Amino acid sequence: MTSFVLDAIVPEFVRQFKAYVPSRPDPELMALYGVSRLHRLNNNENPLGPPAAAQEVLRRFPPPLGAVYPSGDSFYLRRRLGERLGVDPDQILFGNGANETIGLVLKAFCREGDNIVTADRTFAVYEWTARFSGVEVRLVPLRDGRFDVEGMLARIDERTKVVFVCNPNNPTGTYWDRATLLDFLARVDGRTIVVLDEAYAEFVESPDYPEGISLLPEHPNLVVFRTFSKMWGLAGLRIGYLIGERNLVDTVRRTCIVYSVNIVAQEAALAALDDPEHVPATRALVRGEKAYLLSELGAMSLPTASGEGNFVMVELPISDTLAYRKLMREGVMIRAMTDFRFPGWIRVSIGCHDAMEDFVAALRRTLE
Numbered sequence: 528m529t530s531f532v533l534d535a536i537v538p539e540f541v542r543q544f545k546a547y548v549p550s551r552p553d554p555e556l557m558a559l560y561g562v563s564r565l566h567r568l569n570n571n572e573n574p575l576g577p578p579a580a581a582q583e584v585l586r587r588f589p590p591p592l593g594a595v596y597p598s599g600d601s602f603y604l605r606r607r608l609g610e611r612l613g614v615d616p617d618q619i620l621f622g623n624g625a626n627e628t629i630g631l632v633l634k635a636f637c638r639e640g641d642n643i644v645t646a647d648r649t650f651a652v653y654e655w656t657a658r659f660s661g662v663e664v665r666l667v668p669l670r671d672g673r674f675d676v677e678g679m680l681a682r683i684d685e686r687t688k689v690v691f692v693c694n695p696n697n698p699t700g701t702y703w704d705r706a707t708l709l710d711f712l713a714r715v716d717g718r719t720i721v722v723l724d725e726a727y728a729e730f731v732e733s734p735d736y737p738e739g740i741s742l743l744p745e746h747p748n749l750v751v752f753r754t755f756s757k758m759w760g761l762a763g764l765r766i767g768y769l770i771g772e773r774n775l776v777d778t779v780r781r782t783c784i785v786y787s788v789n790i791v792a793q794e795a796a797l798a799a800l801d802d803p804e805h806v807p808a809t810r811a812l813v814r815g816e817k818a819y820l821l822s823e824l825g826a827m828s829l830p831t832a833s834g835e836g837n838f839v840m841v842e843l844p845i846s847d848t849l850a851y852r853k854l855m856r857e858g859v860m861i862r863a864m865t866d867f868r869f870p871g872w873i874r875v876s877i878g879c880h881d882a883m884e885d886f887v888a889a890l891r892r893t894l895e
């Protein structure tokens with residue numbers, strides 16, 4: 528037998544990394560918890576599903592095309608999206624979900640000894656991807672639930688390559704308004720890349736919310752992430768993108784092997800963009816059900832944290848991981864937040880009315 532010492536070849540930063548454990552498929556969980564239906568309120572998915580036009584693409588997809596490689600640079604989709612957003616298609620880079628683009632940006636700009644700056648309680652994938660890539664992570668505590676401008680500026684140094692700002696923030700729903708973002712960008716003054724993760728931009732109702740794309744001409748160090756997973760209901764197809772100044776995007780593109788975005792995802796996303804009813808329908812549903820959920824939680828005297836986005840956080844008088852198991856036995860899956868530095872809190876995605884009612888009833892029984 529070949530003698531082989533695996534640990535000897537594994538970099539320290541990979542050995543140290545605690546692997547993310549994906550949750551098991553729904554049928555396994557339903558058997559485990561003994562339920563015959565399960566409301567998925569853990570991943571901020573769109574309860575309406577993909578837009579009707581995208582559903583039609585999925586129904587009509589020609590099976591023989593499954594044998595054919597997709598466009599390596601999402602050609603038609605970039606062209607259509609570029610028109611819609613008023614940017615050059617070459618400023619857009621698609622990935623296998625926005626999650627893939629996080630890794631591409633780090634690969635393009637970071638080497639050992641470099642660091643990234645982000646918040647301690649935000650979307651965890653920035654931190655995870657940096658850690659298992661050997662990049663130092665500087666986490667700045669949220670201030671009043673928000674990304675802290677002063678705190679983040681204080682941690683930026685000459686080895687800071689990327690600052691990640693989740694706007695609006697998952698899971699707190701807070702956001703930087705236009706003045707705050709412009710102030711931050713002015714004070715960063717081009718010393719580092721600033722990523723604005725706008726995964727929930729399409730849900731935002733506040734008029735002073737700044738769309739990063741409008742700031743690109745003035746800020747060549749800005750990168751905007753968007754995804755088809757949330758508003759567009761295509762999480763299962765894995766498609767997201769980044770937008771930036773052309774030379775910056777050309778640089779990031781070097782770290783990207785083509786074909787990570789499949790043919791079905793490209794076609795469904797293209798159709799989704801032309802559906803006029805989906806976004807208003809989703810926004811109306813989220814607005815109404817969020818108001819319902821917050822009033823029910825208020826009636827239960829539970830502290831909540833919510834703002835923009837299709838999710839709400841709730842603080843419970845019991846452990847969040849215990850609440851997760853109890854709610855699963857009631858057929859409701861939520862996100863326990865201990866692993867995201869919010870012990871005692873859960874995050875609930877906004878679903879259809881029956882799911883919200885079932886969640887509220889299940890939570891009442893859980894806390895009895």
Ligand SMILES: *Cc1c(COP(=O)(O)O)cnc(C)c1O
Nearest residue numbers: 624625626650697726754756767
């Ligand atoms: C869901 C989410 C993403 C990732 O989306 P994918 O395109 O599905 O990889 C990125 N950022 C935030 C803040 C998210 O909540």
